[in-house]
Amino acid sequence: MAGKDIFDIAVIGAGPAGLVAGAACAISGLRTVVIGPPSNPLDRRTSALFGGSVELLKKLDIWARLQAQSEPITGIRIVDGSKNLLRAPEVLFEAREAGFEAFGYNIPNVPLTEALEAVCQASTTRLPVAVSRIDIGAENVTLTYGDDATVTARLVVAADGRRSAARTAAGIDVASWTYPQSAIVATFHHQRDHHGISTELHRPVGPLTVVPGPGKTSNLVWIEEPEEAKRLLALDDSAFEHELGQALKGLLGSISCLTPRQAFPLSGQSARILAKNRVVVAGEAAHVIPPIGAQGLNLSCRDAATLAEIAGEAKTRGEDIGSDAALSRYDSARKADIGTRIFAIDLLNRSLLSSHIPGVNLARGLGLFALASSSTLRTQVMREGILPAASRPALMSGGEM
Numbered sequence: 001m002a003g004k005d006i007f008d009i010a011v012i013g014a015g016p017a018g019l020v021a022g023a024a025c026a027i028s029g030l031r032t033v034v035i036g037p038p039s040n041p042l043d044r045r046t047s048a049l050f051g052g053s054v055e056l057l058k059k060l061d062i063w064a065r066l067q068a069q070s071e072p073i074t075g076i077r078i079v080d081g082s083k084n085l086l087r088a089p090e091v092l093f094e095a096r097e098a099g100f101e102a103f104g105y106n107i108p109n110v111p112l113t114e115a116l117e118a119v120c121q122a123s124t125t126r127l128p129v130a131v132s133r134i135d136i137g138a139e140n141v142t143l144t145y146g147d148d149a150t151v152t153a154r155l156v157v158a159a160d161g162r163r164s165a166a167r168t169a170a171g172i173d174v175a176s177w178t179y180p181q182s183a184i185v186a187t188f189h190h191q192r193d194h195h196g197i198s199t200e201l202h203r204p205v206g207p208l209t210v211v212p213g214p215g216k217t218s219n220l221v222w223i224e225e226p227e228e229a230k231r232l233l234a235l236d237d238s239a240f241e242h243e244l245g246q247a248l249k250g251l252l253g254s255i256s257c258l259t260p261r262q263a264f265p266l267s268g269q270s271a272r273i274l275a276k277n278r279v280v281v282a283g284e285a286a287h288v289i290p291p292i293g294a295q296g297l298n299l300s301c302r303d304a305a306t307l308a309e310i311a312g313e314a315k316t317r318g319e320d321i322g323s324d325a326a327l328s329r330y331d332s333a334r335k336a337d338i339g340t341r342i343f344a345i346d347l348l349n350r351s352l353l354s355s356h357i358p359g360v361n362l363a364r365g366l367g368l369f370a371l372a373s374s375s376t377l378r379t380q381v382m383r384e385g386i387l388p389a390a391s392r393p394a395l396m397s398g399g400e401m
């Protein structure tokens, strides 16, 4: 690639966040290059993507091929799994109560990234290699890859994950922290119907969540202390199925045909500013959130759609899309949405970890009691979850489910 060929946007990283950012920028009329090795084909996770994110997949013209492999989520049930005497009531959020057919869909990560990869290959310049050097100049950024080949762009999207080198090159600091927890994921068959409901069992060590999949299958995100997670990972399938059945208290009946398990240590991270020196941060380069309440990739979709809108409008006006003014628009547009999600999930997780403290448990219980009793409150929470007021980019609007 000739060094003088200047792109509007260079996305570094081809994980789900980088691919969705590249695809969104390309359909917004921006000349885009996406640089990064292909995504992990052995990722066994699924992503619960809410209405706005699914709308983006429709606008990228990949929803038809993904829908057949995905399951609508029509309800979210929160069950207090603490051993306290004062247990909170069960809360059931039903999408139809808020006027939607579904909150969103549970989509396997591998077909999702394959579909996004196909869009990027068709609509962007796709380089399946790692970037080895980033030089930020006054008017553009030059990226080096392979045998000293270079590519130049006005604006770089750092979507190179939680240890982002592009973020460091731009001088963007992060706050990082860890949780004494790991999440075990797997897909399993079960005897009873899930009825499209995702169930979160809130236990003192963290939530155990089962998200509906096609037919009588569900996807597990089981959060435990790291030592216990290690023990559960080492069990043979039938012993694990038995323990999972017990943890779920018979909710889905007997459990069988488990896929291999994977574990993810939990941590959190938040970029102190979201754009600086011709670089914007997106996906886990900007925010790392525990897998509770399905927030991470939904936030990344909003990063992508917002960036595409701001950069697309700047280009149409003939502005420099990497200017400080354009960067500051992205930072302002994204910081409230990202900040509130990081805060809310951290608070929820820490309130579970501290639920042995009576005051904390009482406050959590009262919150769940209020949600269980008030349809208006539940509807507000549901609408905010599907498309937050703080972030409504055009690529995610319209055609509500």
Ligand SMILES: Cc1cc2nc3c(=O)[nH]c(=O)nc-3n(C[C@H](O)[C@H](O)[C@H](O)COP(=O)(O)OP(=O)(O)OC[C@H]3O[C@@H](n4cnc5c(N)ncnc54)[C@H](O)[C@@H]3O)c2cc1C
Residues within 6 Å of the ligand: 012, 013, 014, 015, 016, 017, 018, 035, 036, 037, 038, 039, 045, 046, 047, 048, 049, 129, 130, 131, 132, 159, 160, 161, 162, 165, 183, 185, 221, 264, 282, 283, 284, 285, 291, 294, 295, 296, 297, 298, 299, 300
């Ligand atoms: C157990 C679990 C369950 C989850 N469930 C959900 C869910 O239901 N819903 C939801 O919304 N979110 C969910 N998430 C969050 C979601 O998976 C993440 O937000 C998402 O995967 C982050 O993607 P990313 O592209 O930012 O990062 P990554 O997937 O880490 O991708 C970063 C990419 O950058 C590349 N890279 C790094 N350095 C370079 C370089 N120098 N040059 C080029 N490329 C580079 C890497 O190769 C990698 O491909 C879950 C997370 C976990 C752990």
